[in-house]
Amino acid sequence: MICIKCHTIDPIPELEITGEHSKIHIHRQCLKKCIYELISKKEEYKEILKRIITYEEEVKDDKYTSQLTQGKFSVSWNWRDIGVFAPKLNKLVSEKVIIVLFSSRSETRYALTDRDTTKEVLDEIESECETVEEERTEE
Numbered sequence: 565m566i567c568i569k570c571h572t573i574d575p576i577p578e579l580e581i582t583g584e585h586s587k588i589h590i591h592r593q594c595l596k597k598c599i600y601e602l603i604s605k606k607e608e609y610k611e612i613l614k615r616i617i618t619y620e621e622e623v624k625d626d627k628y629t630s631q632l633t634q635g636k637f638s639v640s641w642n643w644r645d646i647g648v649f650a651p652k653l654n655k656l657v658s659e660k661v662i663i664v665l666f667s668s669r670s671e672t673r674y675a676l677t678d679r680d681t682t683k684e685v686l687d688e689i690e691s692e693c694e695t696v697e698e699e700r701t702e703e
């Protein structure tokens with residue numbers, strides 16, 4: 565199995581994620597890198613990711629998704645749930661930050677590749693911002 569980000573072979577990938585149309589093997593560190601790169605390219609993705617995290621945490625358990633993913637994912641959403649249009653979501657999919665869990669002619673349902681890792685990155689970015697501000701006020 566090969567990590568889709570760093571392309572090194574790893575006998576035990578840290579994250580194995582299976583959607584309807586895709587199977588992802590990625591190191592947690594590599595996923596973090598993907599999220600950092602995405603946000604550094606476009607700041608607005610930080611807000612979008614926050615919105616997604618909030619939605620996923622509010623819904624928590626939807627039986628439909630957990631049944632279809634054998635419990636791997638507890639929640640999925642479509643673009644209307646988040647209020648973000650498909651081109652931006654496609655960008656997140658191509659950067660491996662979210663995954664397409666199911667799609668039919670009428671809708672596509674997504675989920676964060678790994679919510680904990682995404683939260684970790686956002687927390688790190690926030691705390692970096694705070695340190696910068698603190699340093700400024702000290703001057």
Ligand SMILES: [Zn+2]
Pocket residue numbers: 567568569570571572590591594
């Ligand atoms: Zn990797």
